[in-house]
Amino acid sequence: MSASVSVQDLTKTYPGARKAPAVEAVRGVSFEVAPGEFFGLLGPNGAGKSTTLGCITTLVKPTGGRILVDGLDVVRQPIAAKRRIAVVPQVRNLDRDLTAREVLVYHGRYFGLPAAEREQRADRLLQRMQLQDKAAAKPLTLSGGLQQRLLIARALMHDPKVLLLDEPTIGLDPQARRLLWETLSDLHQQGLTLIMTTHYMEEADRLCQRLAIIDHGVILREGTPAALKQGLPGGQVLDLWLRSAQPLSPHLQQVPGVLRVEPLPADGPDEGERLRLFVDDGALARVLDVARQQGADLKHVSLQPPSLEDVYLQLTGRELRD
Amino acid sequence: MSTFLALLRRDLLVARRAAAFYLVSALTQPILVVLVFGNILPRIGLVADQFRTVMLPGLMSITMLMAGVQGVLMPLMTDLAGTREVDERLLAPIGVRGVALQRVVSGAIQASVAGLLAGPTMMLLMHGVNGLSIHPRWVLLMPLVALSGLLSAAFGLTLGSNVQPRFAGLLFAVVLGPMMLFGCAYYPFASLGVLGPLRFAFLLNPLVFISEAMRAAVTPGVAHMGTALLVAGFLLHLVLFAWLGSRSFEKRTIL
Numbered sequence: 265m266s267a268s269v270s271v272q273d274l275t276k277t278y279p280g281a282r283k284a285p286a287v288e289a290v291r292g293v294s295f296e297v298a299p300g301e302f303f304g305l306l307g308p309n310g311a312g313k314s315t316t317l318g319c320i321t322t323l324v325k326p327t328g329g330r331i332l333v334d335g336l337d338v339v340r341q342p343i344a345a346k347r348r349i350a351v352v353p354q355v356r357n358l359d360r361d362l363t364a365r366e367v368l369v370y371h372g373r374y375f376g377l378p379a380a381e382r383e384q385r386a387d388r389l390l391q392r393m394q395l396q397d398k399a400a401a402k403p404l405t406l407s408g409g410l411q412q413r414l415l416i417a418r419a420l421m422h423d424p425k426v427l428l429l430d431e432p433t434i435g436l437d438p439q440a441r442r443l444l445w446e447t448l449s450d451l452h453q454q455g456l457t458l459i460m461t462t463h464y465m466e467e468a469d470r471l472c473q474r475l476a477i478i479d480h481g482v483i484l485r486e487g488t489p490a491a492l493k494q495g496l497p498g499g500q501v502l503d504l505w506l507r508s509a510q511p512l513s514p515h516l517q518q519v520p521g522v523l524r525v526e527p528l529p530a531d532g533p534d535e536g537e538r539l540r541l542f543v544d545d546g547a548l549a550r551v552l553d554v555a556r557q558q559g560a561d562l563k564h565v566s567l568q569p570p571s572l573e574d575v576y577l578q579l580t581g582r583e584l585r586d
Numbered sequence: 587m588s589t590f591l592a593l594l595r596r597d598l599l600v601a602r603r604a605a606a607f608y609l610v611s612a613l614t615q616p617i618l619v620v621l622v623f624g625n626i627l628p629r630i631g632l633v634a635d636q637f638r639t640v641m642l643p644g645l646m647s648i649t650m651l652m653a654g655v656q657g658v659l660m661p662l663m664t665d666l667a668g669t670r671e672v673d674e675r676l677l678a679p680i681g682v683r684g685v686a687l688q689r690v691v692s693g694a695i696q697a698s699v700a701g702l703l704a705g706p707t708m709m710l711l712m713h714g715v716n717g718l719s720i721h722p723r724w725v726l727l728m729p730l731v732a733l734s735g736l737l738s739a740a741f742g743l744t745l746g747s748n749v750q751p752r753f754a755g756l757l758f759a760v761v762l763g764p765m766m767l768f769g770c771a772y773y774p775f776a777s778l779g780v781l782g783p784l785r786f787a788f789l790l791n792p793l794v795f796i797s798e799a800m801r802a803a804v805t806p807g808v809a810h811m812g813t814a815l816l817v818a819g820f821l822l823h824l825v826l827f828a829w830l831g832s833r834s835f836e837k838r839t840i841l
Contacts, residue, residue: 347679
């Protein structure tokens with residue numbers, strides 16, 4: 265079966281304004297999303313996620329490369345491509361002059377739905393998104409979570425094949441976020457193809473079947489969440505809480521099977537030192553021996569499989585982004 | 587085409603709901619100008635009675651220009667500033683320039699309605715005064731009003747998509763104000779012979795053609811441009827601004 269969305273060698277350079285240099289936002293990104301797949305683009309701010317998404321939606325003009333949606337080139341056949349996609353944007357851009365129900369009905373009109381169908385579908389979607397009480401409300405009077413649901417309802421009005429979501433849970437409270445996750449899972453189960461950008465690990469891990477971790481405009485790693493975690497050097501994460509007279513890291517670094525030692529921020533002044541070690545299976549005993557030999561007072565030890573966040577931070581680094 | 591009409595329908599629904607706002611903003615100026623220049627000043631004797639006839643089509647033109655420009659400029663400023671409401675339109679199955687031209691058509695309809703309301707309103711205010719000689723040529727009036735609306739809205743698109751929202755206020759002082767004064771609204775183009783060749787510079791101002799068109803349609807007794815020159819001027823400006831405006835719109839909206 266051919267891909268639902270295929271991105272091939274995509275590049276995008278924004279020309280610099282005045283004396284500012286040009287920005288290479290995307291530098292050769294390729295990936296394919298199968299029909300019915302839930303695909304995630306994970307990366308820090310400014311990594312090129314939104315630009316990549318923008319190019320798929322025709323709102324950003326690619327500098328190079330090719331994007332096919334359902335076999336249609338989005339640059340050459342934008343109108344046909346737009347019929348097949350729907351977008352839930354990062355900025356909530358609901359039509360503020362219409363009521364919630366009109367937002368849906370008019371969206372249906374824009375896509376040429378016959379009158380009976382758009383009315384019916386609008387009512388069904390209001391119901392499904394638990395917005396039926398808000399049908400006559402203006403979008404700006406709705407809370408962030410309700411607006412987000414209305415955006416999804418709007419996106420579903422024209423029965424798209426691919427739903428693209430740009431950081432859909434930003435600014436939502438935990439309840440609204442969970443409800444959104446459920447909705448997205450349902451949509452996925454019903455066979456819709458979804459592409460989502462996010463920088464929330466839990467969300468990506470929970471929802472996406474496959475992920476691409478993207479930074480500085482290139483894909484660093486791509487795979488299922490499980491495969492990405494297994495691909496981390498060592499395959500185990502060992503956290504140590506301890507107190508010792510001299511720094512322990514240099515000694516631990518020498519232990520066979522220890523691939524990397526990272527200091528973690530301590531919880532309080534009395535909590536002592538916290539270290540995160542990326543280790544091979546079986547290194548635990550050797551690590552504990554060395555710690556004891558060095559006279560360290562171990563408070564707490566935990567060994568666990570790596571989280572997506574470990575993979576993410578290992579690939580994208582720990583320095584702060586704007 | 588159905589997408590174009592659906593977008594247009596949405597704009598007209600929203601405009602109809604805000605009709606009071608549009609009417610007040612479109613009709614306030616012509617009403618006030620008529621009160622002063624069509625009523626007080628002629629009665630004092632500072633302005634000739636005939637000025638009422640010259641002024642009426644000019645004020646209709648100014649009303650249309652302002653309504654057309656605002657009808658496109660205002661939504662465009664919301665669209666382009668932050669919220670990106672325009673994205674929903676851009677994602678609809680229609681070309682980017684189609685989205686821009688649809689805005690022009692909806693602005694043109696608002697401008698035409700404003701112009702057609704301004705005329706009778708002003709006549710009512712000057713009812714029974716001396717020097718008012720109105721003889722509308724209905725067959726000419728409708729197409730010329732429609733063309734005037736389109737030209738005003740296309741000009742609004744060019745302004746709106748080339749100017750940063752924070753400078754929008756400046757537009758009225760720096761662009762629209764001078765346009766109104768030099769747009770042959772208060773004097774016929776034919777009378778500009780006194781300026782010599784300088785008068786041809788006025789032809790760069792699209793309002794000149796709107797004013798002369800209204801003169802031809804509403805007060806044919808006053809000297810006005812010939813139909814050929816009128817139509818040529820309209821089409822040239824219309825094509826220029828529709829092209830410039832939709833090109834800038836595309837540059838502004840598609841990154």
